[in-house]
Amino acid sequence: MGPFFRIVGGEQALGKTVQFNRRTCRGRKWFVIFASFLISTHFLVGTASCEVQRAEADEMRAHCEICHDRGMIFQQRLTPAQWLAEVKKMEKWGAAVPADQEKSLVDYLSGQFKAGSVPMAAREASSVTLLDSVKPLADPARFHGDARAGQGVFTDACGECHGPDARGKQGPNLVQQPILYRFNDFQEIVMRGRRTMPAFSGVLDRKQLENLVAWLRTQQIH
Amino acid sequence: MSELPPEPWSRRRFLKNLSQTVGALALVGGIPEIGRAAELTQSDGSLIVRLSRPQDLETPVEYLDTSITPNPVFFVRSHFGPPAITKEEWRLEFGGLVDNSRSLNLDDLRKFEIVSLPATLQCSGNGRAFFHPTVPGVQWYRGAVGNALWRGVRLRDVLKSIGTKSAARHMQMRGYDSAPMPTTPSFTRSIPIERALDPSTLLAFEMNGEPLPLLHGGPLRLVVPGWAGDHWYKWLRRIDLQEKEADGFYMQTAYRMPVQPIPSNNAASAPEIPVTVNPVKSLIARPLEGSVMLPGDHLVSGIAFTGVGHVVNVEVSLDGGGSWNRAELEGKESEGAWQLWRYRWQASAKGAYAIAARATDSAGRVQPEVTSWNHGGYLWNGIDQVHCEIA
Incomplete structure (x- = not known):
């Protein structure tokens, strides 16, 4: 399955609109496979349509989900003018949407999450689990970070995207964030990558991660 | 109907x-x-879960049936998510039109008279999902509201001890939370001096008998009974007394409403005032x-x-x-x-x-x-x- 399917099939509850689109996309695929027995051009047209949706969903992921999860988008039901205003606002706030992709992003959002369509059901979750997810945790046993060494790790591996002072650039601000006090989660994200962030397993080792966290903890935003 | x-x-x-x-x-x-x-x-x-990152969490209506909403099911509204700040590092600074610039820690604050009061905290966007035509923003239905017992000190007492100049008309607040990008506006709000000096306005460090939880602004937030949640500033870091309302997106663009009712979906520039009561x-x-x-x-x-x-x-x-x-x-x-x-x-x-x-x-x-x-x-x-x- 392509990236579009991963997006709508993630941990978020699925909206009716999105489910509908997933179904139509999948349905169209089967139809296309069937039709391709008859006329090969139908196959090409149908596949191209799904590819376009995948590309737009990838755009959404790349530009929007750096700062907030996709739920923020899924719950909106807006007109094209409202979506354009939202995208413009986010560009001003730091979303690096290339000029030639803005229109396709707005078209995609206006088509998927359009004013007047049925809103999605939000998921519910255990309040304790939710509240615990940002709580600082004790460091693992034998954790020892060297902040001085960590600065070099940051400059070499992270600064390009998170900014030279870690306060955010293409990737988000890392200073004074709860993730710095949840080492296992931090390690998971850095080693495996997340959304548009690449995986650093094979690039950084555990010792370097400890140093990196130690340096980030010394930084203050205010 | x-x-x-x-x-x-x-x-x-x-x-x-x-x-x-x-x-x-x-x-x-x-x-x-x-x-x-x-x-x-x-x-x-x-x-x-309206939003999981940052967390915007709504209380299901079946919990709106007690005089006090327990902390585990009290709704959470976040602009940028909580900062990592320890109680030991935490300070509240006072500046601007004050007689003495001061930096207080939690022990300093506890020296003022400690008071408790029950108050309803409601996000100003609670019920946004019911507006037609639809508007952008977190689509809250009913549960971005809760009632808690808040414990802390009167802001008035603290401001009096610091001394405010007569030109001070507004009190701007800044927090320890930070935006994800340097280009994203910081969350900052101001309230008029009269509201800051109202005896019910508290600097609260406890909620329902517990130290103020991190997601609710711990270690210290403002409590402004009767006013919408955007004034109940979380993770308070700095207070500045000034002549004018605060600048910035969250004061001059967001959290404002037309003075007089306007036709639906009319974005023409009707005069607006901050959302308050x-x-x-x-x-x-x-x-x-x-x-x-x-x-x-x-x-x-x-x-x-x-x-x-x-x-x-x-x-x-x-x-x-x-x-x-x-x-x-x-x-x-x-x-x-x-x-x-x-x-x-x-x-x-x-x-x-x-x-x-x-x-x-x-x-x-x-x-x-x-x-x-x-x-x-x-x-x-x-x-x-x-x-x-x-x-």
Whole structure:
């Protein structure tokens, strides 16, 4: 399955609109496979349509989900003018949407999450689990970070995207964030990558991660 | 009466509402339980996830049935998510038009008289999902509201000890939280000096007997009873007294409403003022939407509050607003805090019912059927409705 399917099939509850689109996309695929027995051009047209949706969903992921999860988008039901205003606002706030992709992003959002369509059901979750997810945790046993060494790790591996002072650039601000006090989660994200962030397993080792966290903890935003 | 759009249900919500139906049937006409929130333990309770990063979490309506909303199910509103700051590092700085710039820690603050008060905290966007045409923003339905016992010190006492200059008209607040990008505007708000000096305005470090939880602004937040949540500043870092309202997106663009009602979807530049006082409002906690119950006595119950003064009357309609019956208000009124209400419904006739509730406050303000449209979707207080069936 392509990236579009991963997006709508993630941990978020699925909206009716999105489910509908997933179904139509999948349905169209089967139809296309069937039709391709008859006329090969139908196959090409149908596949191209799904590819376009995948590309737009990838755009959404790349530009929007750096700062907030996709739920923020899924719950909106807006007109094209409202979506354009939202995208413009986010560009001003730091979303690096290339000029030639803005229109396709707005078209995609206006088509998927359009004013007047049925809103999605939000998921519910255990309040304790939710509240615990940002709580600082004790460091693992034998954790020892060297902040001085960590600065070099940051400059070499992270600064390009998170900014030279870690306060955010293409990737988000890392200073004074709860993730710095949840080492296992931090390690998971850095080693495996997340959304548009690449995986650093094979690039950084555990010792370097400890140093990196130690340096980030010394930084203050205010 | 116009119909409120129903909130779409998650599978979990559907099962929960179904279980209430079965429970009511088993009672065979008995009064359903009240005070479900009071039975919560640390290990249960759930919140509706409007947004998981940063966290915007809504309280399900069935928990809006106790005078105090327990912390584990109290709604959470975040602009950027909590900062990592320890109590030891934490300081509150005072600057601007003050006699002495000061930096206080929690022990310094505790030297002032410590007071407790119950107060309702409501996000100004609570009910945004009911506005038509739809507006952008977190799509809260009913539960971006809670009532807690707040403990802390009066802001007035602290400001008096620091000394404010006569030119000071507004108090700007900044927090330890930070935006994800340097180009994203920081969250900052200001309140007029009169509101800062009101004896009910607190610097609170406890919520419902616990140290203020991180997601609720711990270690210190402002408590502004009667005013919408955007003034209840979390993770307070700095207070500046100044002549003018704060600049910035969150003061000059967001959290503003037209002075006079405007036509729906009219974005023309009508004069606007900051969102401040909560309007009179009631919400129905029982029965749950979609309940099926046997004929007999049932309890219709919920909460009611207003920003200034207190609620004097809550009425319940069983026929979608055709006729109204007076509900009973529980407990003593306390300005800025909600009161519970209940109405004993002797349901004899089988059929479908549209139950509605409307509150009136001490200034004679009554909940409207529909709140005037505004582009931010703020301060919804339209008459609440639920649908159920006697079978």
